[in-house]
Amino acid sequence: MTETQRRIGFLVCLLTIVLAVLDLQIVSAATVPIVRDLDPEHGIDKIPWLVSAFALASAALLPLYGKLCDVYGPKRVFTGAIATFLLGSALCGAAQSMDQLIAARVVQGLGGGGLMSVTMVVIAHLRTPREERADDKGSRNGSNVGGLVAGGAMAVGPWIGGLLADHASWRWIFYVNLPVGLVVLVASAVALKLPERPVRRPLDFAGAALAAAFSCALLLVTDWGGKTYAWSSPEVLTLIGTAAVALALFLRRQLRAAEPVLPLSLFRVRELRLGFAIQAIMGAAMTGVIYYVLIYLQVVRGIASSSAGLYLLPMAAGLSATGLLAGPLGKRGWTTRTFTICGTATTALVFVLFATTTAPDTSLWLIRVELLLAGAGFGQLLGQLILLVQDAAPRHRLGVATTSIRYFQTLGNALGTALFGTILTRLYTGHGPGGDVTALARLTGPARAEGVHAFVDATSVVFWCGAGVMALAALLALRLPRSRPEPLTPDTAKQSVAA
Incomplete structure (x- = not known):
């Protein structure tokens, strides 16, 4: 080429x-x-x-x-x-x-x-x-x-x-x-x-169907649970059961299939195992930042939804800036491990800042700065985790390894939405009409003051949880090897798995 x-x-x-x-x-x-x-x-x-x-x-x-x-x-x-x-x-x-x-x-x-x-x-x-x-x-x-x-x-x-x-x-x-x-x-x-691929290999359509069933059931659980239906409702429990059964059958299928959709041998490579886990945690954390900061701006600060979206511009700027700086820093010796440790640590710190600055009188400029830092933290992870996985993956599994990064981020998004949403709902319930957070913007007088206080406290807990999960991601990043892995060939991949 x-x-x-x-x-x-x-x-x-x-x-x-x-x-x-x-x-x-x-x-x-x-x-x-x-x-x-x-x-x-x-x-x-x-x-x-x-x-x-x-x-x-x-x-x-x-x-x-x-x-x-x-x-x-x-x-x-x-x-x-x-x-x-x-x-x-x-x-x-x-x-x-x-x-x-x-x-x-x-x-x-x-x-x-x-x-x-x-x-x-x-x-x-x-x-x-x-x-x-x-x-x-x-x-x-x-x-x-x-x-x-x-x-x-x-x-x-x-x-x-x-x-x-x-x-x-x-x-x-x-x-x-x-x-x-x-x-x-x-x-x-x-x-x-x-x-091109000169030799065609069979596709595991049964495994793909089971993966699709698991993904759809899990996403519907996180989308409906606690909102459209109660967590204890037959609809949600049925979906949870469906997801569990589909996952069990999928794992069994991957162990037996000649050409599995997601080879479980990938998880025996430390860089891949850690990269997938950090990506999933990052997906959950990004949901927490984007969704709950926007809700805070609309509910507590009374900012219109169209204007609240503009507050994400600093976050986008942080993402873009780290994309520009990655090359020069890489020439100075920064490795994917360095970027990943700094990115997870920065994001954990940002969640701590969010958790301690949710008061109704917090400066909006401070929130913009926090979102800028959040973008810088996530920006260090988005590209570098892909490079980490592509470096470590066997070349004949490059497609599966690369798309798996996106898949685990999607699962993290879904689980983060469910986790943080459940925490916020349970802590806030009883302090607003029907526990509906969005109704806060329509309240006035003492009722609004009480509701805002409850929402601020609940949001702070959500952000502390976000800090905790990103701290876990930082600990996982510390376990990444200091040297860059050599891309694996089919032969060296077998040796790595056997080891």
Whole structure:
């Protein structure tokens, strides 16, 4: 592959990351006009499914995407994921009812699951993590610049969504994906010269189905538990049982399958085992920062939801800044272990700051600084954990290992939502109408003062829990080896597993 083809390949990957991040951000900014246009009477009850349908479909296929990359080569899977995502985007834009839109979001999610995960596999084949760190362009390529682009897209996403919804039509938040996606498809067909797989290996469809069942059941538990249904309700208990059975059958299947979807031998490699665990914890922590800081700003400080989203700009700036600094710091001897330790420690400290500054009179500028530091902490982890896993993974398992990082982050997001939400609800219940936190903004007088006090105390506990889980991640990071692992071949992988 020529250097020009590599540069075009990186540009294709960056555009794909923009597509993935923007789609997550801009939809939330257009929910009101969507409901007003499609179903003004009952559509409000279906708004959560606009996000949940995409998330469920995306998570269900994540394990399979990695295996497909290893079996068929990343280029074919990359092209298929983008084509499916574009089909879903076109169907979303043409939807004539909320039910049609939700169904189209499922199609979009089936492709969306591969946008971020398979893109990182493609980047790994364009330039190996070790070559990337040795490149004198450092932060301008690969996983680190991916964090920079993702941070920028996160910052402008809500603004673009609001702009399109207000001045064009909500349908354009989906149609805008089409020209960008078509450019990506054409450019990838011309420039991406990735290795093909000369020998086809069988796919473990039974394992993929069990992984999808487990993922969907778990996400529904975390989405419905304590909100739509009580944790002790038959609906939630049935889903918990389904997730447990599916997980047990999946693990049994992976031990017996000739070509497992998620080879359990990967977990015998210390770097992979620790990397997956830290990524899951980070996913839970990111949920805590983004979701509960925004709720605090709206409920306690009375800031409108549209304005509260702007407070995430410092966090996006922190993510972008660490993406730029990763290359220069890497040249000065910083390893993935160094970045991971600093990132987890910084994030744990930020949670302590959040926990001690939840009073109603806390300076909003202090909150902005805390979000900037949170972005810097998470930014050190996002790209570096991918590099850690790609360095340690057997080359013939690169696709599975890379997409597993995204999968464990998704599971962490879901579990973090359930954990922190349950803590907040249990501590706050009884201090507001029906224990509904969102009703606080409508209260006045002594009732509001009492409710705000209870909410502040509950939020502080949530952030202390976040500090605890990130401290655990920091302890895990300390166990990472000081030297960089050599990429494993199939033969050395067998030796590593046997050891």
